Amino acid sequence: xxxxxxxxxxxxxxxxxxxxxxxxxxxxxxxxxxxxxxxxxxxxxxxxxxxxxxxxxxxxxxxxxxxxxxxxxxxxxxxxxxxxxxxxxxxxxxxxxxxxxxxxxxxxxxxxxxxxxxxxxxxxxxxxxxxxxxxxxxxxxxxxxxxxxxxxxxxxxxxxxxxxxxxxxxxxxxxxxxxxxxxxxxxxxxxxxxxxxxxxxxxxxxxxxxxxxxxxxxxxxxxxxxxxxxxxxxxxxxxxxxxxxxxxxxxxxxxxxxxxxxxxxxxxxxxxxxxxxxxxxxxxxxxxxxxxxxxxxxxxxxxxxxxxxxxxxxxxxxxxxxxxxxxxxxxxxxxxxxxxxxxxxxxxxxxxxxxxxxxxxxxxxxxxxxxxxxxxxxxxxxxxxxxxxxxxxxxxxxxxxxxxxxxxxxxxxxxxxxxxxxxxxxxxxxxxxxxxxxxxxxxxxxxxxxxxxxxxxxxxxxxxxxxxxxxxxxxxxxxxxxxxxxxxxxxxxxxxxxxxxxxxxxxxxxxxxxxxxxxxxxxxxxxxxxxxxxxxxxxxxxxxxxxxxxxxxxxxxxxxxxxxxxxxxxxxxxxxxxxxxxxxxxxxx
Ligand SMILES: Nc1ncnc2c1ncn2[C@@H]1O[C@H](COP(=O)(O)OP(=O)(O)OP(=O)(O)O)[C@@H](O)[C@H]1O
Ligand SMILES: [Mg+2]
Numbered sequence: 001x002x003x004x005x006x007x008x009x010x011x012x013x014x015x016x017x018x019x020x021x022x023x024x025x026x027x028x029x030x031x032x033x034x035x036x037x038x039x040x041x042x043x044x045x046x047x048x049x050x051x052x053x054x055x056x057x058x059x060x061x062x063x064x065x066x067x068x069x070x071x072x073x074x075x076x077x078x079x080x081x082x083x084x085x086x087x088x089x090x091x092x093x094x095x096x097x098x099x100x101x102x103x104x105x106x107x108x109x110x111x112x113x114x115x116x117x118x119x120x121x122x123x124x125x126x127x128x129x130x131x132x133x134x135x136x137x138x139x140x141x142x143x144x145x146x147x148x149x150x151x152x153x154x155x156x157x158x159x160x161x162x163x164x165x166x167x168x169x170x171x172x173x174x175x176x177x178x179x180x181x182x183x184x185x186x187x188x189x190x191x192x193x194x195x196x197x198x199x200x201x202x203x204x205x206x207x208x209x210x211x212x213x214x215x216x217x218x219x220x221x222x223x224x225x226x227x228x229x230x231x232x233x234x235x236x237x238x239x240x241x242x243x244x245x246x247x248x249x250x251x252x253x254x255x256x257x258x259x260x261x262x263x264x265x266x267x268x269x270x271x272x273x274x275x276x277x278x279x280x281x282x283x284x285x286x287x288x289x290x291x292x293x294x295x296x297x298x299x300x301x302x303x304x305x306x307x308x309x310x311x312x313x314x315x316x317x318x319x320x321x322x323x324x325x326x327x328x329x330x331x332x333x334x335x336x337x338x339x340x341x342x343x344x345x346x347x348x349x350x351x352x353x354x355x356x357x358x359x360x361x362x363x364x365x366x367x368x369x370x371x372x373x374x375x376x377x378x379x380x381x382x383x384x385x386x387x388x389x390x391x392x393x394x395x396x397x398x399x400x401x402x403x404x405x406x407x408x409x410x411x412x413x414x415x416x417x418x419x420x421x422x423x424x425x426x427x428x429x430x431x432x433x434x435x436x437x438x439x440x441x442x443x444x445x446x447x448x449x450x451x452x453x454x455x456x457x458x459x460x461x462x463x464x465x466x467x468x469x470x471x472x473x474x475x476x477x478x479x480x481x482x483x484x485x486x487x488x489x490x491x492x493x494x495x496x497x498x499x500x501x502x503x504x505x506x507x508x509x510x511x512x513x514x515x516x517x518x519x520x521x522x523x524x525x526x527x528x529x530x531x532x533x534x535x536x537x538x539x540x541x542x543x544x545x546x547x548x549x550x551x552x553x554x555x556x557x558x559x560x561x562x563x564x565x566x567x568x569x570x571x572x573x574x575x576x577x578x579x580x581x582x583x584x585x586x587x588x589x
Contacts, residue, residue, distance in 0.1 A: 010039050016399045019042060019393055021046055021394055022046075023042040024073065025407060026346070028405055029041055029403065031372075037108065037109050041402045043344055047392040049286045051325065051342045051343060053326050053339070053344070053345050053346070054066055054325060054326070054348070055333075055345075057349055057351045061348050061384050061385040061386070062293075064406070064408075064413055065387065066291045066293065067413065070089075071411060077245050078285050078287075078288070079236060079239060080248070080288070081247075081289070082291040082293065083293050084252060085293050085294050091411050091412030091416050092120050092409075093421070095115035095410070096411055097115055098113060109406075113408065115411070117411060118247055119245075119247065121238075121246050121247070121424075122421055122428075123251065125262060128253070130422055131249070132425060132434050133224075134269075137173075139164070141268055142271075142581035143164045144303075144309060144581040145306075146160065146180075148303065149222070149264050151301075152209075152213060154303055154305070158201070159201070165199070166183065167183050171446075172446060174442070174443055175227055175442040175443070176227040176228075176442070177218050180443070182443055182444040183447065184207050184214070188211070227439065231269075231434060233273045233276065235248070235430060236288055259297045263297040266292060267298065270313060270324070274313050277320040278320065281319065283321045286322060289322070289324075290324045291324075295328040295333060299333065299334065299338075311335070311337045315341055325344075344392060345389065346389050347368075347387055348387045349384075352376075361380065373403060
């Protein structure tokens with residue numbers, strides 16, 4: 001093949017990125033070391049629901065890329081959700097002032113630039129941060145996601161599905177963690193013996209382990225994430241009065257201490273949206289674009305059921321008009337089944353220091369279409385704020401690979417001031433709706449209420465008190481609130497462990513076989529680098545029905561599988577909970 005001239009390479013790019021319809025302008029191509037501002041690189045808005053990947057080594061510009069894309073989406077009237085891991089995306093609410101250096105950059109790529117603010121809604125999980133509190137009810141969260149937060153194995157996960165099934169059938173609303181604990185305690189009590197037997201497949205021993213993990217969760221202060229008012233994910237689809245898309249910015253300031261909880265919550269938001277949105281067919285522009293920064297946290301140590309659910313969601317949500325962009329360091333952080341569905345690629349520079357890096361580089365190169373670039377060379381030498389790009393054109397074919405100098409954001413690359421964030425939150429229409437947690441009658445109250453249907457099942461002992469810290473509604477029997485350990489980070493993990501073991505032993509009627517001390521501090525047990533994947537290879541799901549069937553079969557271990565088959569129709573209710581076992585608030589109404 002004859003060597004192509006630079007002019008021919010530029011012509012290929014110009015032609016490949018001459019697109020019909022509205023676009024997100026990404027930047028200008030660099031060919032043979034020269035920047036060509038007359039060769040713009042862009043992404044059709046109509047193709048953003050074909051999902052994407054923004055990858056690259058640390059500090060190469062991934063977060064700025066998603067910031068810049070979010071601005072243009074908002075301007076085009078598309079709502080955006082993003083997880084603000086490092087707090088540097090709150091700057092979207094503050095107009096940038098262009099330095100000479102910045103303006104030289106924007107001029108060089110042909111970007112008309114002026115400082116702007118964008119309509120930002122600040123959210124905070126469980127009120128952990130300044131934003132509007134985002135909570136989910138336990139029932140909505142569902143057993144698969146909760147199993148992941150609790151680090152349950154697949155047998156325990158299937159047992160937890162049975163607990164949810166029992167609660168669903170018996171009108172025991174699982175709103176917060178103490179509701180779930182009360183139901184498990186009931187099932188393992190003398191009074192719940194018949195129900196437990198009828199349920200089948202749930203052993204006392206497994207229930208004891210789940211209970212133990214639940215208590216650990218409460219003791220880690222996780223209660224505030226679960227409860228009412230539950231966040232309505234339809235809030236993420238709003239536009240501002242001027243027609244621009246609202247950018248919902250979920251602060252995750254303490255992500256590193258609870259990566260599993262936070263990444264699982266992001267999946268809950270997505271799963272909840274997925275369940276509620278109608279099929280939309282091909283739209284001119286997406287209804288929402290969802291950016292998942294630090295996406296590797298989603299996949300680390302994921303169970304097969306969880307991975308299948310992500311794969312299924314990613315595959316099916318695009319026809320509902322939602323685009324998902326994963327942001328992570330290398331494409332190998334993303335399972336192949338998911339990666340294969342990410343059509344729009346923005347690959348920032350990769351390092352090649354170690355043999356491991358070299359392998360990742362090679363793998364990354366092989367995922368790109370053939371091109372006029374030496375990609376291994378290009379990817380190791382690309383500058384900060386530059387990336388190798390290929391996207392889908394409006395006909396659904398990949399555009400030519402182009403090394404691109406990316407546009408700069410028009411709002412601040414970095415945090416907004418605390419004062420601005422607080423005043424934005426104080427003025428938000430969502431604050432009256434979600435600002436204050438409420439505790440309505442639910443399973444815990446029903447089970448512990450005297451004369452209720454479940455009188456025998458009052459949680460007893462200090463653990464009951466642990467989940468009822470204020471004692472404000474201390475209607476529980478026999479010792480609820482009687483000097484039990486209060487939840488919170490200040491608790492000694494050894495004491496929590498001892499208490500959890502005591503309860504487990506009480507249920508089992510024999511000494512716990514668990515090691516006396518947790519091998520790791522609970523706060524860090526989810527740290528990605530320490531977590532060995534449970535399932536080496538993700539597998540593809542089927543359609544919704546097939547996928548869930550597979551998920552469940554996969555999730556249920558050993559003899560439980562045949563039990564699940566025979567329970568077929570009974571379990572049908574759980575299956576309808578959704579791909580992730582979640583249950584939509586609107587469908588529960
Ligand atoms: N498109 C751009 N225009 C102007 N400056 C940029 C651009 N992209 C990146 N930069 C500069 O590079 C810095 C680092 O970028 P960024 O924070 O996006 O890196 P990152 O890949 O997200 O890193 P990490 O993996 O550590 O989160 C920015 O603070 C900014 O100064
Ligand atoms: Mg970043």
